[in-house]
Amino acid sequence: MSEDVRVTEGAVSVGATPASGTSSAGAAPASRRLDAHRGVPVEITFNGVAVSCFDGETLATALLADGVTEFGTTRTGAPRQPLCNMGTCFDCVVVVDGAPLTRSCLTYAVDGMNVESSRGA
Numbered sequence: 001m002s003e004d005v006r007v008t009e010g011a012v013s014v015g016a017t018p019a020s021g022t023s024s025a026g027a028a029p030a031s032r033r034l035d036a037h038r039g040v041p042v043e044i045t046f047n048g049v050a051v052s053c054f055d056g057e058t059l060a061t062a063l064l065a066d067g068v069t070e071f072g073t074t075r076t077g078a079p080r081q082p083l084c085n086m087g088t089c090f091d092c093v094v095v096v097d098g099a100p101l102t103r104s105c106l107t108y109a110v111d112g113m114n115v116e117s118s119r120g121a
């Protein structure tokens with residue numbers, strides 16, 4: 001994984017109390033933004049459609065960032081998408097290069113990876 005995420009000076013973690021003289025409402029000042037250094041661009045496909053993402057991102061991150069809202073369906077046809085994002089709920093499962101029940105939140109995107117939604121799982 002080549003992703004390098006740094007926090008700029010004066011950054012406040014999510015959920016932290018705002019620094020003196022700042023407001024918790026509205027957009028955070030530029031000094032609080034994460035200075036993210038992304039990996040090299042890679043491309044995967046989801047249900048045959050190209051999805052651009054970065055080396056070091058999980059499939060769940062890549063798909064959510066691309067606007068995918070349905071990773072698959074339940075046996076009754078209800079839509080599924082990531083819930084826990086840490087490998088315990090299995091609501092993010094997809095088919096990766098033919099391998100079913102692959103948890104997208106634990107699988108890194110690899111250039112050329114073929115990802116399909118999981119139906120009825």
Ligand code: FES
Nearest residue numbers: 085087089090105
């Ligand atoms: S989001 Fe829960 S296992 Fe992936």
